[in-house]
Amino acid sequence: xxxxxxxxxxxxxxxxxxxxxxxxxxxxxxxxxxxxxxxxxxxxxxxxxxxxxxxxxxxxxxxxxxxxxxxxxxxxxxxxxxxxxxxxxxxxxxxxxxxxxxxxxxxxxxxxxxxxxxxxxxxxxxxxxxxxxxxxxxxxxxxxxxxxxxxxxxxxxxxxxxxxxxxxxxxxxxxxxxxxxxxxxxxxxxxxxxxxxxxxxxxxxxxxxxxxxxxxxxxxxxxxxxxxxxxxxxxxxxxxxxxxxxxxxxxxxxxxxxxxxxxxxxxxxxxxxxxxxxxxxxxxxxxxxxxxxxxxxxxxxxxxxxxxxxxxxxxxxxxxxxxxxxxxxxxxxxxxxxxxxxxxxxxxxxxxxxxxxxxxxxxxxxxxxxxxxxxxxxxxxxxxxxxxxxxxxxxxxxxxxxxxxxxxx
Amino acid sequence: xxxxxxxxxxxxxxxxxxxxxxxxxxxxxxxxxxxxxxxxxxxxxxxxxxxxxxxxxxxxxxxxxxxxxxxxxxxxxxxxxxxxxxxxxxxxxxxxxxxxxxxxxxxxxxxxxxxxxxxxxxxxxxxxxxxxxxxxxxxxxxxxxxxxxxxxxxxxxxxxxxxxxxxxxxxxxxxxxxxxxxxxxxxxxxxxxxxxxxxxxxxxxxxxxxxxxxxxxxxxxxxxxxxxxxxxxxxxxxxxxxxxxxxxxxxxxx
Numbered sequence: 131x132x133x134x135x136x137x138x139x140x141x142x143x144x145x146x147x148x149x150x151x152x153x154x155x156x157x158x159x160x161x162x163x164x165x166x167x168x169x170x171x172x173x174x175x176x177x178x179x180x181x182x183x184x185x186x187x188x189x190x191x192x193x194x195x196x197x198x199x200x201x202x203x204x205x206x207x208x209x210x211x212x213x214x215x216x217x218x219x220x221x222x223x224x225x226x227x228x229x230x231x232x233x234x235x236x237x238x239x240x241x242x243x244x245x246x247x248x249x250x251x252x253x254x255x256x257x258x259x260x261x262x263x264x265x266x267x268x269x270x271x272x273x274x275x276x277x278x279x280x281x282x283x284x285x286x287x288x289x290x291x292x293x294x295x296x297x298x299x300x301x302x303x304x305x306x307x308x309x310x311x312x313x314x315x316x317x318x319x320x321x322x323x324x325x326x327x328x329x330x331x332x333x334x335x336x337x338x339x340x341x342x343x344x345x346x347x348x349x350x351x352x353x354x355x356x357x358x359x360x361x362x363x364x365x366x367x368x369x370x371x372x373x374x375x376x377x378x379x380x381x382x383x384x385x386x387x388x389x390x391x392x393x394x395x396x397x398x399x400x401x402x403x404x405x406x407x408x409x410x411x412x413x414x415x416x417x418x419x420x421x422x423x424x425x426x427x428x429x430x431x432x433x434x435x436x437x438x439x440x441x442x443x444x445x446x447x448x449x450x451x452x453x454x455x456x457x458x459x460x461x462x463x464x465x466x467x468x469x470x471x472x473x474x475x476x477x478x479x480x481x482x483x484x485x486x487x488x489x490x491x492x493x494x495x496x497x498x499x500x501x502x503x504x505x506x507x508x509x510x511x512x513x514x515x516x517x518x519x520x521x522x523x524x525x526x527x528x529x530x531x532x533x534x535x536x537x538x539x
Numbered sequence: 540x541x542x543x544x545x546x547x548x549x550x551x552x553x554x555x556x557x558x559x560x561x562x563x564x565x566x567x568x569x570x571x572x573x574x575x576x577x578x579x580x581x582x583x584x585x586x587x588x589x590x591x592x593x594x595x596x597x598x599x600x601x602x603x604x605x606x607x608x609x610x611x612x613x614x615x616x617x618x619x620x621x622x623x624x625x626x627x628x629x630x631x632x633x634x635x636x637x638x639x640x641x642x643x644x645x646x647x648x649x650x651x652x653x654x655x656x657x658x659x660x661x662x663x664x665x666x667x668x669x670x671x672x673x674x675x676x677x678x679x680x681x682x683x684x685x686x687x688x689x690x691x692x693x694x695x696x697x698x699x700x701x702x703x704x705x706x707x708x709x710x711x712x713x714x715x716x717x718x719x720x721x722x723x724x725x726x727x728x729x730x731x732x733x734x735x736x737x738x739x740x741x742x743x744x745x746x747x748x749x750x751x752x753x754x755x756x757x758x759x760x761x762x763x764x765x766x767x768x769x770x771x772x773x774x775x776x777x778x779x780x781x782x783x784x785x786x787x788x789x790x791x792x793x
Contacts, residue, residue, distance in 0.1 A: 180611070181736055184618060187575070188731040223733030236733055 176475045177241045177482075185242065186249040189224055193252050201254045204381040205526065208373065210258050212295045212337040212383075216265060220292020225266045229274050233282050234290040239482040240416060243267060244474070247420045251427025254523055256530030257382030259424050261334045265289060267420050269296035269342040272358050272409040276401030285340055285360045297338035299329040299361070299387065300410065306331070309344070310352040310407065314389065316345040316359060318396065323347065323359065325367075325392040335385025336373050338363055344406050347399075356406035360398045367392035378529030415481065415488055418495040422474050425498050425531070429467050429505050432527050433460060436509040443514070456512055463505050470497050502531040544587045544596045545655040546621065547646055548580040548603050550612040551666045560767050566635065567666075567765065576612045579661025581619075581728040582721040586691060587659050588620035589726065595693055596657065598622045602649060604642055606630035610744055617739035618731035624744035625649060629756060636758035638667070641749070643675035648752035650680060655716065657698075662687055662720040673720035683713035687722040 175182075196218055204210040219225050220234075227242045229235025236242070243266070250259040273286050288294035305312040314327025325345060332341070340362050347357040363370070369388040376384060401409060437460060440450035450456055477490040506528040510517040517524050552558065553573040561568055576584075587599045601616035603609040604627040613624035627645055629637055650658055663670035677684035685691070685700030692699045694712060702709045703722050731739075749756045777783045787793045 180614065181740060184614060184731065184736045184739070185733055187615070188618070188733070188736065192730055221732065222730050227733065236737065238737070242733075 177479050178245060182242065182245040185224075185245055188222065189246060189249045190252060192218060192222060192224075193250070197258060198252075198254050201258070201381060205255055205257075206380075208375070208380055209336070209383040210261070210381045212261060212334050213292075215258070216262075216292040216295055218292070219262065220290060225262075225292055226290030227266070229270065229286070229290055230282075233274070233287040235274070240419070241478050241482050243416070244419060244423045244478050247423035248427050251424045252431065255379075255381050255526060256428070256533070257379040260379060260533075261382045263417075263420055263424065264298055264333045265296050268413070268417055269298040271413040271416065273342065273360065273400050275412075276405070276409055277360070278397065281360055281398065281400065289340075294339040295334055295337050297332050297334045297341050297363075297385075299332060299341040299343040301331045302328060303330045303386075309410070310356075312344060312346065312356070314343070314345040316343075316347045316357065316394075318347070321396055322393045323396060323399075325359075325361070325389045325394060328371075328386065328388040330386050331374075332385045332387050333382055335387055336370055336383045341387070342400075344410060347403050347406075350404060353407050354404050357403045358400040358406040358409055359394060360400060361392070361394055363387075365392050365394065377532070378526070379533055380530075415486070415491045418491040419474060419477055419481070419487075422470065422491075422494045422498040425502050426467060426471055426474065428527060428531075429463075429502060432505065432509050432524055433463055433467070435523055436460065436512050439516070440512050445514075450512060450514075459508055460512075463501075463508060466501050466505075470494065470501060473497070506531050542596070543598045543600060543653055543655040544590060544657045544659060545646065545650055545653060546580075546583050546587045546599060546601050546616065547642070547658070547660040547672065548584060548601050548612050548616050549577040549661070549664050550574050550603060550605055550609050551577045551664055554578060554665055560765055564764050564766060565762065574608065574611075576615050577661050577664045577666075579663060579665075579721055579723070580612075580616075581661075582723070582725050583659040583661050583719075584616045584619050584621060585726045585728040586688075586719075586721055587657075588729075590657075590691075591620070591622075593693075600625060600653060600655070602627065602646065604629050604637060604645055604749075606634055613744055614739055615731060617742045617744075618736045619729060620735065621742075623742055625653075626744055626746045627752075628746055628748050633756050636760070637756060638758060638760060639669045639671035639675055641754065641756040641758065643672050643679055644754045645749055645752060645756075646672070646676045647679040648754055650676075650716070652752065657715060658682075658718045660718070660720050662722050670720075673718050677718035680716070680718070682716050682718055684718045684720075685711060685713055686720040688719050689722050689724045691719060691725070 197215065216225065223236055224246055226233070226235030227238050227246055228240055229237070231237040247263065250262060253259050270286060270289055273282060277286065285294065289296045300309060300312070302312050302314065314325065314329065316323040316325045325343070327345065329343070340360055343359045343361045344356055345359060346355050348355045367390040369390065371386040371388050374384045374386060400406070437451060440456060443450045473490065473494045477487045477494055480490070481487045506524065509524050510528050513522060513524050516522055519525065551574060552567070552569065553575045556573055559568045584601065587596070590596050591599050599621040601613050601621040601624045603613050603624070606629070610626050613626055617624055646658060658676060660673045660676070662673065673686055674684060685698060685702060687703045688700050689703045689708070690701035697712045697714055698717055699710065699712050700719065702711065703724070775786065777786060784793070
């Protein structure tokens with residue numbers, strides 16, 4: 131077992147993709163007969179097929195050509211061009227992976243969304259994947275499932291195609307974890323709802339065309355009195371108050387939004403009035419698994435970059451990497467990443483065959499948040515002084531990753 | 540409207556991978572290393588699909604020679620818009636020794652069998668940099684060739700090809716059937732969209748062996764040794780031109 135582990139570690143130094151590492155472990159079992167060829171096709175993956183890998187390769191190209199070269203600039207500017215990037219992704223079909231075909235989606239199962247989320251982790255910052263996740267898997271699932279045909283044509287279809295940028299309006303200054311206690315009200319008057327209140331921490335809020343808004347629409351008990359409303363953000367009374375200056379996730383613009391007697395037609399309610407809270411809760415499993423998939427790849431990348439850095443950086447006459455404490459810790463971190471990946475894939479497999487995976491998804495999210503913090507802290511340490519500068523990926527990751535643990539869902 | 544374009548696609552080590560020479564110096568390490576479609580082949584596929592979209596051709600057929608994994612490369616071509624694929628199965632020692640001469644014989648045989656009117660290849664592969672397959676294929680078929688193409692247009696019954704050559708650009712007109720090889724600036728390959736990736740699943744890939752085409756793939760070349768290029772040595776900075784001349788004289792260079 132130790133030989134296999136060392137062999138895998140040695141190979142892993144040269145590899146970027148974990149699926150190829152999995153191949154290597156099988157290779158040691160079938161050592162004699164097979165010819166000296168790469169065995170990437172023969173391995174059975176737990177949930178991924180050839181199409182998943184083709185999807186990842188294509189998305190990777192888009193990331194390498196259209197996104198990563200500009201990330202440093204966007205981090206500095208505090209914003210990335212959402213319309214431009216979403217149009218590129220939408221045209222390639224990556225924003226509607228599990229959405230209905232009638233509205234431009236691909237109607238595939240959630241394992242494909244997980245594959246997309248994993249691949250997006252190759253982006254060199256946290257803000258852009260987060261914004262993409264909001265567009266594809268947070269602001270739109272309830273609409274896709276419960277919205278009327280007219281509403282889907284107006285909001286879902288263009289969001290999937292990347293023509294309209296979406297944002298999610300749930301959290302408020304007084305209510306984050308406690309979603310039930312939000313204050314924003316939508317009062318019915320004839321054929322319209324009149325909205326008053328405000329939302330906080332709105333990802334992509336300064337660029338979005340519409341918001342999936344959760345508001346109180348009656349005086350019933352808190353879990354039954356809320357509705358989801360498709361709110362165009364160019365309506366009179368909508369004030370994008372400010373762009374928040376954040377510690378991390380800097381390429382994602384985060385806004386505070388106010389509503390001052392905003393009038394929206396009643397038909398903009400998604401599904402049934404009063405069901406908003408339940409609808410939003412239903413998609414938490416997917417949101418959590420998505421977040422885990424995304425951060426897994428980022429964690430791997432940080433470890434790999436740390437390995438590369440410490441291999442060439444010398445202290446006390448040898449490479450930092452060859453000091454046992456460093457080497458052991460990185461091996462431990464890689465092990466934890468694999469464990470988390472196994473949980474993710476297991477939960478995904480169960481979910482796509484129709485099971486409720488709330489518990490597993492929550493566990494995965496808990497572990498992901500904790501591991502990301504520990505990992506970013508350990509890796510940052512090994513970068514020494516360089517890790518403290520803003521020029522390196524590890525410090526950006528360290529700043530951004532804090533959000534996953536405490537501040538999201 | 541002519542019937543068929545044949546596009547050759549080669550599976551090579553990904554351009555971003557750091558190449559390592561095998562310890563026995565017989566080649567480079569390929570096991571467990573990321574592979575992808577040769578970048579010039581991507582450009583070739585894109586051009587073929589574009590020509591089909593302009594309704595100048597009915598069908599784009601992607602061809603690859605190699606072991607089982609070559610099918611992945613064909614699938615990528617299908618996801619970019621090729622209609623079907625042909626996998627010419629070559630594996631083991633035969634695959635290690637496969638070079639432009641054998642591949643061009645295979646392509647020539649396939650072109651005749653499939654009654655192709657046009658063959659588009661990448662100008663060279665990034666692993667061996669041979670820049671021979673297109674030219675050899677044209678010679679075997681006795682077809683005109685437009686190599687290093689940076690622009691291709693239909694001019695009546697002929698193909699107008701702008702070629703990138705050392706002195707600049709050369710424009711030629713050639714009759715079809717013909718062979719083209721794609722250069723970097725011919726086009727920007729499209730991203731394989733997810734809908735097309737899913738559609739590619741249903742497209743057909745037929746497998747044939749070189750023997751079925753009457754081609755002998757035995758090589759007349761033997762690789763004796765493979766070595767890394769010498770490590771780049773540090774340079775020396777000098778202050779003035781005179782210093783530079785002095786140093787060059789000392790080193791016996793002038």
